[in-house]
Amino acid sequence: MxxxxxxxxxxxxxxxxxxxxxxxxxxxxxxxxxxxxxxxxxxxxxxxxxxxxxxxxxxxxxxxxxxxxxxxVSRVISTFPAGYRSFFSDSFPVLDHQQSLKHNLDFSSTLSTELISCVDVYYKNSLIMSKTQETEKVNGWFLCSPFRVDLFDLKESVLTPKVHGGTWLNDIEENLTLSWILINPVKKRALNISSGRAASVERHWLTGDIQARFATILAGDEGSERELVKCEVVVTCGGKEGRDVHVREVSLQVEDMEGRSLSGRDSLVILEGAMENGKRKRGNGSEEKLKYEEFMERKRERRRRKQRREMSMDMASILTGVSIFLGIWTFVLFR
Structure with missing residues (x-):
């Protein structure tokens, strides 16, 4: 068979x-x-x-x-070259901006008169805060003052779910995420300046509040203290462990490697340059955290070098003063 x-x-x-x-x-x-x-x-x-x-x-x-x-915001996005598709392309991936400020000087004479901030904060992938805020910058005071955007008034706060298990610091570091999209209505561009997950979480030494820092490192003015700049969103959380947590402050600042806040004009030149020339790529936040740590280390190294220079100058001044003093007394005694 x-x-x-x-x-x-x-x-x-x-x-x-x-x-x-x-x-x-x-x-x-x-x-x-x-x-x-x-x-x-x-x-x-x-x-x-x-x-x-x-x-x-x-x-x-x-x-x-x-x-x-x-x-x-919907009306502004509808004016983008490809509408919402262009907006998504600008805002979803991680921003990688490495072009120095010298290439962005043309932006200083064509700065927009307005920025729109669209901010979303999540805890364990659940939305806990969503806010849109327009920042007008038509006056000289804004352009010359330190750049800062605050989302809350002093009496405002947002309640988050109760933190369970582990330490408060670890829980916020692992579960708090943030998106901060800046939209330029005039040039029809956008960028997401958040690292997604916190690059640093620490307890404030005075108030005891938790500060989660979401940072993107951008190229600045090559060869100066603004060679790299830190575009940082600080989320301040207050409360007691095991109880409800309040998000008390969400603010955006731009700082140089000396820790100084950049002016409105300088910040806008860098941000608008990043909108136009920054590359977008997919990422999970780990690379941004590494860039943040490298930036902070370079900042500390600059501070150490500055302190060594100041000590050397102080020592030279002391030696010069002693030499002059001894010279005068030598002249007086052996005249």
Whole structure:
């Protein structure tokens, strides 16, 4: 008795051309997140054309950043070259800006008159704060003063869920995330200046509050104390461990390697240069934390060198004074 092994003839895989475009657009693309949709768009010209529908990207952006669900912001994003798709491309990936300030000097004469901040804070992936704030900078006071954006008034705060288990510092470092998108309505560009996860979490020495720092390191003026600048968002949390935590302060500042706050004009030159020339790439925050630590180490090293120079100058001044003193007395005694 002979047996015959059956032969299977696999059916060829269905190509996207066999699916109606409406099925791809409404039943497949609507289920994708932004990065996956962008990757799918690279597969073929057909998929690219289907993926350019602005409504798809509007739904993705609105679900990613609650703070942009604002009529004013929606009108601004609609003016971007490719609408919400351009906005997502500017805002979702990690910012990598390495072009020195010397290449950005042209921006100093064409600074915009307004910035829009769209900020979302999450605790364990749950949204706890979402706020949109417009910063007008039409006067000389803003351009000459230290650049700072505060989201809260002194009496405002946001309640977070109760912290459970572990230490308070570790819990906030692991579970608190932040997105701060700056939008330039005039130049129709945006950038996300947050590192996503905190680059540093520490307890304030005086108040006992927890300060989580989300930082992006940007290129500044090569060869100076602004060779690199730190664009930092500080989230201040107060309360007691085991109880509800209050987010009391969320502020943005730009500092140089000496720890000095940059002026409004200098900060805007760097930020707008980063909008135009900064590269966007995917990341999970670990690289940004490493850049932050390297920046802080270079800052400490500059401080140590400065202290050594000052000590040397002080010693030279003391020796010069002693020499002059001895010279005068020698002249007086042996005259």
């Amino acid at each position: 002979s047996s015959t092994t059956p032969t299977f003839h696999p059916r060829p895989a269905a190509s996207t051309s066999t699916l109606h475009p409406d099925i791809i657009r409404t039943n497949i693309f609507t289920r994708l997140d932004g990065s996956t949709l962008a990757a799918a768009a690279c597969a073929s010209s057909e998929l690219y054309l289907l993926s350019t529908e602005d409504k798809l990207w509007q739904n993705i952006c609105n679900s990613t950043w609650a703070s942009i669900n604002n009529p004013r």
